[in-house]
Amino acid sequence: MEIEILNLIQHLRTPFLDEAMRFVTSLGNFSIAWVMLALVLILIPKTRKIGLVVMVAVILDSILCNVILKNIFVRPRPCDVNTAINLLIPRPLGYSFPSGHTSASFAAVSALYFSGERKIWKAALALAILIAFSRMYLYVHYPTDVLGGILVGIFCGYVGKACFDKICKMRKKHV
Secondary structure, eight states: OHHHHHHHHHTTOOHHHHHHHHHHHHHHGGGHHHHHHHHHHHHSGGGHHHHHHHHHHHHHHIIIIIIIIHHHHOOOOHHHHOTTSOOSSOOOSSOOSSOHHHHHHHHHHHHHHHTTOOSSHHHHHHHHHHHHHHHHHTTSSOHHHHHHHHHHHHHHHHHHHHHHHHHHHHHHHTO
């Protein structure tokens, strides 16, 4: 059934969307958009703590998603199952579940949300949704990979905020 959903999404393909989805997905490569956002927030004294929470969440997510979960589930990518699809990007390395692009995106968004960031979390959410959709559009992730990535990302955003708060609390006790 998931392949059928991906095949339906393929009916949306146009030259404009092909280019747009390639660009959008590239923002998720190596979590570049989220690391850059975290660094910008860290450089601004008023948002430094939020930037650190985002960075912790994205690092945590990278370890949980890409090192642990993908190697537990070892799920082949849809492009490996349906080889008739013409990929618009080079075939990604590694396994399919969960989507690393999606999980990193939702880890950053969740970290922003749980940190009380009111100005940019909604824009970040819009980008995260686009990145998640791009992974299905590009035929490199199943819908359940994306859903799993969303859940893992939210978990990492929450845990990142909780860890940061615990570290701050411990530092205050020792000062």
